[in-house]
Amino acid sequence: MSGKDEAELSRLMRAAIAGDERAYADFLHRIAALVRGFARRKIVQGGVDPEDVVQETLLAIHVKRHTWRQDAPVLPWVYAIARFKLIDAFRRRGRRIEIDVDDIAETFAEPETETVSERDINRALDGLSPAQRSVVSAVSVEGRSIGETAAKFGISETAVRVSLHRGLAAIAKRFGQGRFGRE
Amino acid sequence: MRTDDLIKALDADATSKAMPLQSAWWLAAGAAAVIAAVVFLLTIGPRPDFMAAAHTMRFLSKFVFTIVLAVSAFALIRALSTPGASTGRAMVGMAAAPVLVAVAVVLELFMVPEALWGTKMVGSNMMICMAFIPLIGLGPLAIFLWMLRYGAPTRPVLAGAVAGLLAGGLAATFYAAHCFDDSPLFVATWYTIAIAALALLGALGGRFFVRW
Numbered sequence: 001m002s003g004k005d006e007a008e009l010s011r012l013m014r015a016a017i018a019g020d021e022r023a024y025a026d027f028l029h030r031i032a033a034l035v036r037g038f039a040r041r042k043i044v045q046g047g048v049d050p051e052d053v054v055q056e057t058l059l060a061i062h063v064k065r066h067t068w069r070q071d072a073p074v075l076p077w078v079y080a081i082a083r084f085k086l087i088d089a090f091r092r093r094g095r096r097i098e099i100d101v102d103d104i105a106e107t108f109a110e111p112e113t114e115t116v117s118e119r120d121i122n123r124a125l126d127g128l129s130p131a132q133r134s135v136v137s138a139v140s141v142e143g144r145s146i147g148e149t150a151a152k153f154g155i156s157e158t159a160v161r162v163s164l165h166r167g168l169a170a171i172a173k174r175f176g177q178g179r180f181g182r183e
Numbered sequence: 184m185r186t187d188d189l190i191k192a193l194d195a196d197a198t199s200k201a202m203p204l205q206s207a208w209w210l211a212a213g214a215a216a217v218i219a220a221v222v223f224l225l226t227i228g229p230r231p232d233f234m235a236a237a238h239t240m241r242f243l244s245k246f247v248f249t250i251v252l253a254v255s256a257f258a259l260i261r262a263l264s265t266p267g268a269s270t271g272r273a274m275v276g277m278a279a280a281p282v283l284v285a286v287a288v289v290l291e292l293f294m295v296p297e298a299l300w301g302t303k304m305v306g307s308n309m310m311i312c313m314a315f316i317p318l319i320g321l322g323p324l325a326i327f328l329w330m331l332r333y334g335a336p337t338r339p340v341l342a343g344a345v346a347g348l349l350a351g352g353l354a355a356t357f358y359a360a361h362c363f364d365d366s367p368l369f370v371a372t373w374y375t376i377a378i379a380a381l382a383l384l385g386a387l388g389g390r391f392f393v394r395w
Contacts, residue, residue: 021197021198025191029187032190055186058189059193060395062196065201065395066201066207069205075265076267077265079269080337083337084335119185125184139195140184140192141188143188143191145195153354161195162342165196168192173395176394
């Protein structure tokens with residue numbers, strides 16, 4: 001099943017990079033489920049919420065998608081990022097864990113569904129400029145399209161896209177530097 | 184924010200474009216070479232007898248060492264900045280330059296009388312070597328560290344050190360065209376120290392500057 005998953009996910013990611021939004025949404029949902037399973041199996045004692053790792057990984061995948069070589073398999077790339085973000089999450093909380101770096105079993109992770117609680121990403125969102133925060137919230141939490149968001153704030157679609165892009169990059173950067181609150 | 188909501192935002196940003204990392208690395212290498220060349224030509228420049236020296240084995244061997252170092256470090260840093268890329272072969276490749284230097288040192292010890300070993304090693308230029316290899320390499324190192332930020336190195340300290348080795352190999356290639364000390368004994372000592380300084384600086388840069 002892993003080989004078939006791999007081929008399908010690589011195909012979706014290539015389509016996404018070529019500009020196919022539907023393929024990208026499909027790719028991200030599948031990756032979220034796989035990374036959730038991975039994070040839940042790796043986080044055996046508390047302190048780190050697996051869903052925070054899922055969200056950080058998705059953001060990193062998004063802002064670093066130009067680092068994926070389109071002729072290489074996509075899952076090793078995804079899991080390398082997920083592992084890095086997981087270790088980062090533990091490090092921020094001041095504990096050390098052992099990760100089996102070549103754990104091939106994670107490619108067979110069963111998709112899992114999300115649990116809801118207070119998220120690190122909300123704290124990161126709070127650090128954005130007001131304009132970026134309202135655009136990111138409108139597109140994500142309120143589920144508006146780019147056009148609807150532009151109409152809501154009375155700005156151009158280009159301005160919405162720029163704010164969204166910069167806002168997401170800023171959140172990813174805050175995650176990378178571990179600057180988003182929770183002590 | 185729920186993960187499904189985050190995915191909506193990421194999806195809406197799907198059309199934003201960034202240059203593929205592998206292409207960006209080639210641009211960065213070109214820019215770094217240009218900066219190193221400009222600094223080199225504006226400061227010390229090539230030695231006056233460059234054309235004559237180019238016919239001697241010892242002079243040419245310096246370029247073999249430094250270019251092999253730069254090429255192997257370039258291959259490794261491109262792999263290190265890509266999550267999940269295998270680095271094994273590129274790591275092994277990093278041994279090429281040290282092995283070549285070691286072989287040249289052994290040959291030199293056979294060819295040069297023992298009484299001259301010290302003179303050959305100390306040379307006449309070691310302070311200039313130790314100052315100008317790092318100086319020429321500083322601009323390239325900054326570019327390579329910036330590229331690591333653009334990439335996604337899962338081992339940032341190691342990647343930073345390799346950025347220093349790459350900058351060092353590049354800088355030493357230019358410096359070698361200036362330096363009159365062609366003995367492998369000199370190269371193995373002072374070039375190594377100067378390049379190691381850049382690698383150390385790169386590792387620090389990787390630790391504190393390369394976050395993602």
